[in-house]
Amino acid sequence: MIKTLMAIKHQTLPPTIHYDRLNEHIHLTDSPFYINTKKQPWKTLQGKPRCAAVSSFGFSGTNAHLVVEEYLPQKVLDKNDNHNKPNQPVMIVLSAKNEKQLKVYADRIFHFIQNNSEIDLRQLAYTLQVGRESMEYRMAFTAHSLEEVLQTLRIYHQGKSPSNLLTGTLTKENEKIKKHMNNFEKGQWQEAVICWIKGGEVNWKLLYGG
Numbered sequence: 001m002i003k004t005l006m007a008i009k010h011q012t013l014p015p016t017i018h019y020d021r022l023n024e025h026i027h028l029t030d031s032p033f034y035i036n037t038k039k040q041p042w043k044t045l046q047g048k049p050r051c052a053a054v055s056s057f058g059f060s061g062t063n064a065h066l067v068v069e070e071y072l073p074q075k076v077l078d079k080n081d082n083h084n085k086p087n088q089p090v091m092i093v094l095s096a097k098n099e100k101q102l103k104v105y106a107d108r109i110f111h112f113i114q115n116n117s118e119i120d121l122r123q124l125a126y127t128l129q130v131g132r133e134s135m136e137y138r139m140a141f142t143a144h145s146l147e148e149v150l151q152t153l154r155i156y157h158q159g160k161s162p163s164n165l166l167t168g169t170l171t172k173e174n175e176k177i178k179k180h181m182n183n184f185e186k187g188q189w190q191e192a193v194i195c196w197i198k199g200g201e202v203n204w205k206l207l208y209g210g
Contacts, residue, residue: 011042015038092142
């Protein structure tokens with residue numbers, strides 16, 4: 001799997017090692033398949049992603065087969081899309097098991113953005129919000145651009161508190177809040193909101209700033 005991902009990343013087909021001659025029971029003549037014996041560029045039709053298959057066959061009969069497709073970023077965005085207006089900020093959220101790991105995670109995001117300056121800010125924010133597990137130590141801030149994200153994370157790395165950044169923790173003492181958050185995950189968001197309002201248990205800084 002790692003070899004396949006590296007081949008896609010570098011757009012290069014690596015040679016098949018320890019290959020001498022083809023198995024007599026395999027017939028590749030007049031087929032689109034061949035044994036790659038030398039390093040060569042992985043060419044594809046313009047606009048078409050590179051695809052690869054990874055197979056694993058076990059002696060017990062437990063087999064696995066994966067199809068991996070190259071990610072092609074959307075370079076042309078709809079200018080009429082309200083979600084792409086530069087004056088609308090996005091929410092950047094990070095979490096970790098403890099404060100030290102949170103700082104390490106923030107540094108990793110900082111260096112990732114530095115090395116990938118063409119990434120979409122809103123796609124980054126969306127992935128951090130829904131594609132990552134929510135852990136106890138949390139931080140959140142709003143940003144209008146990647147430059148603002150880098151500036152905020154740089155100040156945080158220096159041990160300072162940017163004005164647009166909030167932090168907090170979700171500990172074992174917050175059982176009621178965790179219970180209502182589970183209602184959200186089950187789609188019972190109305191019940192959760194009602195419980196918060198009636199019980200006076202809303203801690204917005206903890207939920208959204210942490």
